[in-house]
Amino acid sequence: MSAEPVLVIKDGCVVTGDAKDTRHDRADIVVRGNRIAAIGPDAGAGLAGAETIDAADAVAMPGLVNAHLHSNEGFEQGAYDNLPLEPWLLQSYPPFGFPLLSEEDYYLRTMLAAVESIRAGVTTVQDDYVHLPGTPEAQDAAIQAYLDAGLRAWVTVDLWDVGLLDCLPYVRSIIPQPIQDEILALPFTSTAEQLALFQRHFEKWHGRDGRIRIVIAPCGPQRCSPAMLREIGRLAEALDIPIHSHTLETKLQAVHARAQWGKSVVEYLDGFGLLSPRLAIVHGIWLTERDIALLAANGCTVVHNPLSNLKLGSGLCPVRKLLDAGVNVALGTDGLATSDTADLIEAIRAASLIHKPGTHDYAQWVSAADVFRMATMGGARSGLMEREVGSLEPGKKADIILLDRGAWGFIPLHDPVRNLAFSVTSEAVETVIVDGRIVMRDREITVFDEAAMRGRVREAAERFRRERVPAMRAGAQRLEPHIRAMYYRAAAEALPLGEAPRRIGANQRQS
Ligand SMILES: [Zn+2]
The missing domain is CATH 3.20.20.140 (Metal-dependent hydrolases)
Known part of the structure; x- marks a missing residue:
């Protein structure tokens, strides 16, 4: 037996994101060390000494x-x-x-x-x-x-x-x-x-x-x-x-x-x-x-x-x-x-x-x-890492997110992927696991004191806005009319090579 720590994410609704788009209404994800060891109903049953996250009210997805x-x-x-x-x-x-x-x-x-x-x-x-x-x-x-x-x-x-x-x-x-x-x-x-x-x-x-x-x-x-x-x-x-x-x-x-x-x-x-x-x-x-x-x-x-x-x-x-x-x-x-x-x-x-x-x-x-x-x-x-991350599959790195099934946007849970795209916000993300390590749990960042970090970031960002941005704006101002002239000139050019992205509202016109 390996001495690696074992984490069981228990009874979640699991969207694996694998090639077959395998989903489970209720399954366990077993993590050993930094990798996924098993996924399936009761896959984590009987694993003595494992840390357990109750995911009965969660949707588990690949990070x-x-x-x-x-x-x-x-x-x-x-x-x-x-x-x-x-x-x-x-x-x-x-x-x-x-x-x-x-x-x-x-x-x-x-x-x-x-x-x-x-x-x-x-x-x-x-x-x-x-x-x-x-x-x-x-x-x-x-x-x-x-x-x-x-x-x-x-x-x-x-x-x-x-x-x-x-x-x-x-x-x-x-x-x-x-x-x-x-x-x-x-x-x-x-x-x-x-x-x-x-x-x-x-x-x-x-x-x-x-x-x-x-x-x-x-x-x-x-x-x-x-x-x-x-x-x-x-x-x-x-x-x-x-x-x-x-x-x-x-x-x-x-x-x-x-x-x-x-x-x-x-x-x-x-x-x-x-x-x-x-x-x-x-x-x-x-x-x-x-x-x-x-x-x-x-x-x-x-x-x-x-x-x-x-x-x-x-x-x-x-x-x-x-x-x-x-x-x-x-x-x-x-x-x-x-x-x-x-x-x-x-x-x-x-x-x-x-x-x-x-x-x-x-x-x-x-x-x-x-x-x-x-x-x-x-x-x-x-990033040439498709064998390591991007889906929940045994052998892959344990990069897993849990979303709160009780979030307003998951009510009702028609299809987790459609709900994610159209009705939930990031407020639903409650637990984040990277490389087998929990970095956020129940919406609380576990790797540092977030309130203290927010204070440091805010102080530095506001100082940047006060002290650095005016010089950036003044520097940009000197070139602005010239870059604008360049932009409009290029915009008026025809493109014989056929580069022609669809434009919103263009309806079936391809140019
Ligand atoms: Zn970019």
Whole structure:
């Protein structure tokens, strides 16, 4: 007999999320150490000495996987409105006035996202951590927050070595030369230095506690030099890790690709041999039919972020077409400055709703069951971890959430997945288990004093708002008319390659 601690989750309504969508009206989940040992009616009967959670009034589900998040935006919830991506980026990531925060602030900013995640039943976050500018030690502090919160975190090292003047269309003819000179004079981290930073984080953190992994992330193909893209492909293969990259989020990116390379971004990535099961493209809104076929043929993932796509007016990811083509689709909230939350249940609701307008053919609509799969196995697969997490099956890591069946939104319990998508909120999440460890029980975080942590986070976030935001706004203001001019010019361009996302309300029109 193993000496590992045994936990029995007794008599729950279990949604396993496995390939057959196996469900049990009443079953036990037996956890040994950090893995699920058995699931079934009375599977935990007679296990002397086991810790038991009475789940008779609970729905047990696999922990949710938030496949795209930027915790570095944690102090900017609710800060912006009515801005498309490029004008928004100028405000949230201003080239002038970008705030350099303390290590403590980095820790607390990520902790905010971590606590919101736990409270929403998220057990794995894929945090696309934008680290520049910032010290390696400050980034360590952010990763430490996940370690302390008990979450499973796949944290990217986000890489880009093409400057603002070369990754956006027209700006060299729009931005006045003196401001261009100032932009060129800003400190810039070289390709070699960035790759060294990736190596440093990989060596320090990858595999830590069995919960932390480091992922390589070309910020966007237009922001990376060919040499960097080639090296990213080589490293991902050599280290057996995923590649995570923002791709075709906006029309402007599609326009830029055509002007720059004479092809779509997906075709451009294909030229570097980067299309493979390792690759997760984030957003994938302005895809051509050929792009979708290429992604499917190469086993790639698209990470769908409905809240952020709605907020920034980016367009609608062709989720049904992707699923029908056989592309893996994962679900993310995106950053806290665009979706304004790390609550993946809100993203599940949005994704279950927004693909219904746009076509009268309701056989084409995306269902709650489709979205639940994206938020569990789809996310696991996006991080090459589908054998470890994403469903409740014996042998897998014990990442389990229990939702209160007595929550108003579960009354009555017609179908747990539909109730989750349409009627319950994260208030129903009562217990969260990650890697076999209870990190929240009966809505109380068990791994630290939440009230004290909230006080620290709040103090730091309010100080950020008072002391840092004015300089960010002033910095953005200097470039705002030029970025706006660029945006409108790109918006007016025609796209002969056929990039044409469905638009809400467009009804059967595909362009
Ligand atoms: Zn993003």
